[in-house]
Amino acid sequence: MSGGMNLNLIVWRQENAGEPGRMMPYKAENISQDMSFLEMLDVVNERLINEGKRPIEFDSDCREGICGACGIVINGQPHGPKRGCTTCQLHMRSFKHGDTIVIEPWRSRAFPVIRDLVVDRASFDRIIQAGGYISAKTGSHADANAILVPKDDSDKAMDAAACIGCGACVAACPNASASLFTSAKISHLALLQQGKAEAKARVTRMIERMDLEGFGNCTNIGECESACPKEISIDMIARMKREYLKAMFAPIPQQKADAAG
Amino acid sequence: MAASGIGLILFCTMHLAGNLSLYLPEGSVFNAYTAKLEHLSLLLYVVEAGLVAVFLLHIVTAIQVTFANRRARGESYARGLKSKGGETKANVSSRYMIVSGLILLAFLIFHLWQLKFGPSEEAGYIAKLEGEDVRDLHRLVVETFQRPHNVALYVGVMLFLGLHLRHGFWSAFQSLGATNPRYSKPIYCTGVAVAALLAAGFLFIPLWIYFDVLGVYK
Numbered sequence: 001m002s003g004g005m006n007l008n009l010i011v012w013r014q015e016n017a018g019e020p021g022r023m024m025p026y027k028a029e030n031i032s033q034d035m036s037f038l039e040m041l042d043v044v045n046e047r048l049i050n051e052g053k054r055p056i057e058f059d060s061d062c063r064e065g066i067c068g069a070c071g072i073v074i075n076g077q078p079h080g081p082k083r084g085c086t087t088c089q090l091h092m093r094s095f096k097h098g099d100t101i102v103i104e105p106w107r108s109r110a111f112p113v114i115r116d117l118v119v120d121r122a123s124f125d126r127i128i129q130a131g132g133y134i135s136a137k138t139g140s141h142a143d144a145n146a147i148l149v150p151k152d153d154s155d156k157a158m159d160a161a162a163c164i165g166c167g168a169c170v171a172a173c174p175n176a177s178a179s180l181f182t183s184a185k186i187s188h189l190a191l192l193q194q195g196k197a198e199a200k201a202r203v204t205r206m207i208e209r210m211d212l213e214g215f216g217n218c219t220n221i222g223e224c225e226s227a228c229p230k231e232i233s234i235d236m237i238a239r240m241k242r243e244y245l246k247a248m249f250a251p252i253p254q255q256k257a258d259a260a261g
Numbered sequence: 262m263a264a265s266g267i268g269l270i271l272f273c274t275m276h277l278a279g280n281l282s283l284y285l286p287e288g289s290v291f292n293a294y295t296a297k298l299e300h301l302s303l304l305l306y307v308v309e310a311g312l313v314a315v316f317l318l319h320i321v322t323a324i325q326v327t328f329a330n331r332r333a334r335g336e337s338y339a340r341g342l343k344s345k346g347g348e349t350k351a352n353v354s355s356r357y358m359i360v361s362g363l364i365l366l367a368f369l370i371f372h373l374w375q376l377k378f379g380p381s382e383e384a385g386y387i388a389k390l391e392g393e394d395v396r397d398l399h400r401l402v403v404e405t406f407q408r409p410h411n412v413a414l415y416v417g418v419m420l421f422l423g424l425h426l427r428h429g430f431w432s433a434f435q436s437l438g439a440t441n442p443r444y445s446k447p448i449y450c451t452g453v454a455v456a457a458l459l460a461a462g463f464l465f466i467p468l469w470i471y472f473d474v475l476g477v478y479k
Binding site for chain 1: 326329330332333334335336337338339340341342343344345346347348349350351355356358428431432435436437438439440441442445
């Protein structure tokens with residue numbers, strides 16, 4: 001690896017959720033521009049391990065941009081400077097020799113730091129548990145055209161379903177709102193026939209859960225869309241609001257009964 | 262926020278519609294307009310109470326949301342966040358809605374104190390209108406805007422109104438889900454136009470009077 005880059009890293013180190021963390025300087029030496037950002041951290045960690053120090057902890061899994069495990073804020077940008085890309089897909093060619101790179105975890109009260117750059121995103125799981133699914137048993141694979149879906153709807157549902165739940169939207173939002181995530185999960189079901197039956201109960205419960213988790217409120221700034229590695233549009237948020245109002249002003253009979261009882 | 266915001270935009274529009282009479286050389290038109298409002302008596306109080314309620318709803322919600330959003334972040338980013346560009350609506354308008362909002366609130370209080378609850382008939386501000394004595398609000402407005410510091414203040418604050426509405430108009434539609442990907446951009450552009458028109462409409466009144474464009478105030 002000749003002609004490697006030397007970089008100055010400033011990394012958030014935190015033992016656990018209970019203890020205060022701080023930014024610490026590290027050197028990344030002889031880094032190839034063909035490495036991914038996570039491979040660069042692997043190189044730094046290998047050195048730290050050899051020196052008998054605790055490596056920098058970060059999440060990663062598939063390393064090909066589809067699992068949603070990785071995610072760190074790089075110089076104030078979730079998943080780094082490139083749009084439509086996760087941290088694992090970010091290559092070191094995006095940086096120059098001698099650069100200083102500030103590396104932090106997602107910042108949200110609903111995402112407590114577990115250690116260093118690893119945050120607990122169970123709050124997202126609880127939003128899904130609140131209704132982000134279809135409760136009926138779907139049985140074995142249905143015939144491809146048993147339920148006809150208009151092309152336009154299937155495209156939009158697919159755009160929403162691209163969400164990998166990484167949390168970059170929350171990290172990028174000046175209000176730490178989870179509206180883009182929640183709206184994507186609501187939209188991909190609300191647009192399809194199978195999801196429509198439970199749409200009203202779903203949107204109400206998921207939004208209630210989202211607020212309960214301590215996420216901020218959407219003020220339509222749109223930074224989530226900008227940071228989303230799947231480039232999901234804030235049109236999803238408008239759809240979520242529309243679905244919510246529909247559920248509020250025309251609740252399903254079951255909800256009316258719940259409210260009365 | 263969205264519903265009350267739309268209500269306040271409608272109020273601003275009606276307020277400006279009435280105020281357009283200040284561009285006319287004869288003060289009697291404006292005085293006739295304000296006297297008509299006064300004559301509504303009970304109805305006016307009902308409308309004003311509704312207006313106060315909408316303002317309070319908007320302001321209280323805004324303050325609550327701001328505090329909740331600060332709390333939601335927890336630890337802040339060491340060097341702040343940096344936009345990745347694209348379709349984002351992140352700009353001074355959207356990022357500092359609470360700042361422009363609080364400036365408008367402070368102005369609103371001052372504005373009511375200065376004009377609505379300012380010197381009235383007792384202080385000699387009386388105009389004859391079809392033989393009847395009414396408050397000469399027109400004279401008060403003209404006198405107010407003959408002082409440069411008032412002109413500077415009103416013009417300055419109206420720029421913040423434009424800034425607030427530039428994000429606020431579109432944001433209200435988005436928050437109510439009253440958009441469609443196809444109309445999102447036109448709605449945003451309409452918002453910019455509405456913000457510019459309202460701000461300009463109000464903003465040029467003090468300048469119009471101060472520079473005495475029609476040469477009637479001496």
